[in-house]
Amino acid sequence: MAGTRARSPFLGLLPLPERQAVTRALRTETVGGLVLLAAAVVALVWANSPWSAAYTSVRDFHFGIPALGLDLSVGHWTADGLLAAFFLVAGIELKRELVVGELRTPATAALPVIAALCGMAVPAALYLATVSASDGSRAGWAVPMATDVAFALAVLAVLSTHLPAALRAFLLTLAVVDDLGAILIIAVFFTSGLNLWALAGAFAGLALFYALQRARVRGWWWYVPLGVTIWALMYNGGVHATVAGVSMGLILRTTRDQGETASPAARVAHLVHPLSAGIAVPMFALFAAGVSVSGPTLAAVFTSPEPLGVVIGLVVGKTLGIFAGTYLAARFTRARLNPDLAWADVLGLSVLAGIGFTVALLIGELAFPASETGEHVKAAVLIASVIAAVLAALLLRRRNTVYRRLWEAESLDADADGIPDVYQRAAASSPDHHTEERSHDAR
Structure with missing residues (x-):
């Protein structure tokens, strides 16, 4: 089977079960992306309105349980708490890709993985080159590395494009690998003040979570309290709590036992994905995207090295990295591009991947906490995402007649x-x- 798939055209017709799985996942992502767009617009309008003080007051309001080390602001709760659901879904999607998706064999994984890695390395390199030339801070090197697939799909929905399933699946796979890279970066580079006892408790909880899965134990009353405990221990251990979410997603079983209609991972994704896409990520956007769009802030985006590096990284770096990585990987693996498509289609997707909203904002907050530079970097992420969306719209709309024909043929x-x-x-x-x-x- 691996040999057959290796010889199949790159961006050709997906196997039916994979196409159905991708369609289900992207349907939720698209709806969530539209809600995300709405939340970002509300945040920008609110933060730049006469009621901006109320926005700041709500975002900075603290509540929680101080005795458990969980006295956080509303903005902090959305970033460390609600986004754990987003990363839980990301972990499940990554596990699915590794078990039954494009990443399950070296032959099928090589091209999207190489493309995604180049799409992370080149933006980081361009950011570092930009700030080094102006003696800026290197702390934000990871900000332009992430792709926001929900935002990208929302753009496609607004444009009413008819991208074939293979192109959408390629974008989803790129985003999944991106998310894995972001998780590793957050875990390794944004960890401080480790509490080894709390971390030991978190890992013990993950071991118990694994044992329950292996023993085929079912029932939310086991997993929900255990998941919350793991999250709290991970947070108090000094590791960003979203790592707990992706860890549990990777542990969940993705294969069905005899008599099961769906695997545990599929059931959890079915329940959590709408909550993540419709509530968790938009709530994070609401309290992360509320930046000033005044003249001085906009000027700083293109004159200060850190935000300028983010814009160049997302708009130029993502495009160059993904397109060049895909082209070189295809040549190296002798992959044959689907004859119904052209390299211009890969270029359009590469530009679209420059939309780096959710994870880019999260890393920006971690890299520049509570600082003016951090606000400028947030504005840079928003501006770069808009630029990437507009450029991708121009490229993809030109080919929409081809996409519509292919989409209708594969859906008839x-x-x-x-x-x-x-x-x-x-x-x-x-x-x-x-x-x-x-x-x-x-x-």
């Missing part, structure tokens, strides 16, 4: 049997196709 179900006709034609022409499809679905 003339006999209304729930299976697109293109898969039935492929099965008729390839006796091994059904075997591969059943094997893939069994995983």
Whole structure:
């Protein structure tokens, strides 16, 4: 099977089970992205209105349980608390990609992984080059490395583009690898004042979580209290609490036992993904995106080295990194681009990946906590994301006629049997196709 997939065209027709899984995931991401856009607009309007003092007061209001080390501001709760749900879903998506998705074999993983790694390395390098030339702070090198797939999909929804499933899946895989990189960066570089006893408790909780999964224990009353405890211990241990979310996502079982209609990971994702996309991420955006859009702030974005490095990293670095990484990986692996597409389509996706909203804002807060530079970096993330969205819109809309034709061809179900006709034609022409499809679905 690996050999068959290795010879299949790059960005060609996805296997049916994978296409269905990607479609379900992206549907929620798209709706969540539209809510995210709305939350960002509300934050900007509120923070720049006559009621801006109320915005600051709400964002900085503290509540919690001081005895447990959890007396946090509203903004802090959204970043450390609610985003744990976002990273839980990210962990589940990463696990799914590793078990049944594009990352499950070296042959299929090589190209998107190389593209994503280049899409992280080049923006970081351009940021460092920019701040080094002006003697700026290198602390924000990781800010332009992240792609916000929900925001990107919301842009596609607003544009009413009809990207084929393979292009959307490639964008999703890039974002999943990006999220893994961001998690590792947060865990390694933004950890301070370690409390070893609390961390030991968090890891013991994760071990228990794993044991419960292995023992096939079911019931939310086991996992919800345990998950909250792991999160609290991780936070008090000095490691960013979102690491707890992704750790639990990676532990959840993604394969179905006999008699199960869905795996534990799929069930949790079905329940948590709408809450993450519709509540957690928009709430974080509401209290993270409220930056001043005054003349001095906008001027600082393009004159101060740190925010300028972020803009260059996201808009230029992401485009160069992902496109060059994809092209070189395709040449190296001798992957054949889908003849119905062109490298201009990969360029459009590369530009779209410059939208780095949620995780970029989170890393910006961690790199420049409660500082004027941090506010300028936030503004830079917003401006860079808008620039990337506009440029991607221009590139992708030019090709929308091609996308619409491909999308209609891969979605047509003339006999209304729930299976697109293109898969039935492929099965008729390839006796091994059904075997591969059943094997893939069994995983």
